[in-house]
Amino acid sequence: MKATNQTDSSRRQFLKSTLFASGGLLFGINFLNAKNPLTILSEEQARSGFLNFNAFIKIAQDGKVIIYAPNPEIGQGVKTSLPMLIAEELDVAWENVIVEQAKLDIKKYKRQGAGGSKSIEFSWLPLRTSGAAAKQMLITAAAKRWKVSVKDCHAENGIVYNRRGDQLGYGELVEDATKLKVPTKIKLKDPSEFKIIGQHIKNVDLDKIVSGKPLFGLDYKIEGMFIATVIRPPSFGQKIVSFNADEAKNLSGVLNVIEFKNKIAIVGVNTWTVFKAKKLIEVKWTSNEKLESTTQQDKKMLDLVEKENPSQLKTRRKDGNVKAALDDADTIVSAVYEAPFLPHNTLEPMNFYANVTKHKVHLVGPIQTPTGAAMAVARLLGRDRDDIELEMTRIGGGFGRRLKNDFVLEAAEISHLVKKPIKMVNSREDDFANGFYRPKVKYQIKAGIKNGKVTSYYLKEIAVGGNINDSRANFFPAASIENYQIDIARIKSRVTTMAWRAPISNILAFAEQSFMDELAEELQQDPVSLRLELLKKADTSDRRMAYSPKRMEGVINLVTEKANWGEAPNGTYQGFSSYFSHNTHVALIAEVIIENQLPIVKKVYCAVDCGVVVNPLGADNQCVGGVIDGIGHAMYGDLDLKNGAAQNLNFDSYRLIRMNETPRLETYFVKSDIAPTGLGEPTLPPAGPAVANAIKAALGVRLYKQPFIKNGKLNI
């Protein structure tokens, strides 16, 4: 199967415009008219309850196929991989597929979002089913025309054949097919029959990306549009007392300066004008309460870590009797791990277009949760949900930040107030200062060893922001240690936090996978063999258990084999880590060398079990990105707050990993026929601890705090 991105973009462009313009040639078939094609259904439901799906396939007379990608593309590759699912079952040549981004349409689609690494997992059956249904209808149409039985026909690569050797292209059948009833019994392919799924398919937007075509929200432009930017409180908890915008208003090109909801919007003819005007506005801020700083928060958090059974604690999971087992232990291993707030830092700053008029509200931009955003705007403006039209652009990074719709609401409100179409644009400093950060977390872990075995495990989480939820409390090592308890507590704060790529897991894995190595050291056991031993003990009858010990073992064995675990050349030090999140199992081995007393991560081996790998090319890109992102943030990511204000406001004072600091990756996938799970997040959590464990091997130093490198030195 060839990929789509050959130099035919002009041809496609031609095809699209002529077909759409003339109207007569392209049949827009909504094969299935019912709603909610992405409802989460079991296999049986998916097959029988087919009327719940809508394929959004258009077929032209020449056999070209347009497939609508329902979910927003944030770099996770779903604009390519989801249409692959449809094309596979529809049985068309991928070269003949044109992918288009669908608009938000809650009547047609369900879960048009990007988050939780769930798109592939939830779409696997519904989207394939919609493709298969369309194929069946095309076959039926051909059989009717030939006056033969459907059983005597089959379809392949966009052509229906019968036993006599006649053939008809989908394009010739499409008009008839649309008039047929949607079948209720849909047969999906056996994985052995896949022709597109499992192939290396390239990013459908490649041509546009490498030539700089406007694709992103920030690139959106429409006649008559103004640019707006917003001044928000520089410190969490501040209120506007007064402001002077005289100078800003006099600046040529500034249209309006208005106060709304404790913020100030500046509207003008272009971005530079409003950015410049923003700096000319003097604002007096006040605050009723004491403003927070990260050092004070650290102190509060550590107090709770130290305190026995503080009243704030809630138990998330409890097996056996941890306290008794710890009392009874020969040895107790105990450690505290710490991680800071992290901004998301999508490379494309927050922005959104809004045009609020009497007739409708038009919204365009980058959002991971378009449905929620549209509803929130309807509520904000007191409008009917049907008045809201929302278009999703390609997204210059999400990482969780664009699950929030604050910037969509701001854009809508500004447009409503100034009665103009506007695009709200943040500066990098705005994104930093007014972020929704990764929660700041500290973990205390204690484990008891008795007769050379781990008999108890206690984890206490103190967080500013999100805590461990029920499912994460059931990740490894849950169910593998008889006395096991997870307690959580939250520190109240005005600092806004939010899911950040692989929420909770991104810190929890650092704590737990570092701790596993500490336990192994105490037991004088190989860290991999300790994990394997615990996995063997895992009680698979425990229905709360989220991971699969067998699949975890599979990735561990794969990675240790590929990396020659334990046999690193002189001067190279290995660190291991494995983690399950987002229903995907991952094991990593990081290799570091030491130069000038500092670790350099040279190489990472990555083994993944995500079930069927829909697009190996895209999957590898996700895994590599996740690992390097995880390493970068574990090594350098650090956001400091003083007097309630972020102290790091741009990339000069906030370090992101750069090419000369990145390891090379080798990614391996476990061969599997199991339904696929997500890849946007699960390789990130184990990356930091694999590096921490390798650094321990290299320097004998155990890292308890992220970032690992602070002010150019190891953070110990």
Next chain:
Amino acid sequence: MAVFNLKVNAKSYKIDVDETTPLLWVLRDTLGLMGTKFGCGIGQCGACTIHFNGVAIRSCLLPISAIGENEIKTIEGLSENNSHPLQKAWKEVDVPQCGYCQSGQIMTAASFLNQNNKPSTEEIRNAMHGNICRCAAYNRIEDAVAKAAEEMN
């Protein structure tokens, strides 16, 4: 506001903007060339990289008043039909994740390969270190630059 004559991608423009406006915003807001991206505005991320007489620089730091007669090239003017060896290599390797940093990466690499067409891996990694890829597609960026260098020889 002041009037400037500007040469971008071998085309001449007359524009009337505030003289402190960085080239980045002239390209994007005035000329509608959206390939050059805004990432930080302070010269730290490389998303806004363009060629100034063939040399890669950050357009977010270059005020329009400082350009004069000099030739500006943006990603839109790098080649006809994506035929530059870097664009071809980029597609072959399937580099992008979100794609936002990519035109800046390509522009940095293009100017680098003009100066050094037989770069070592280390040289590539150092030359590209000014361009942030938040999605961390770094391995593939490195591979694509190496591939393009090979083709150019």
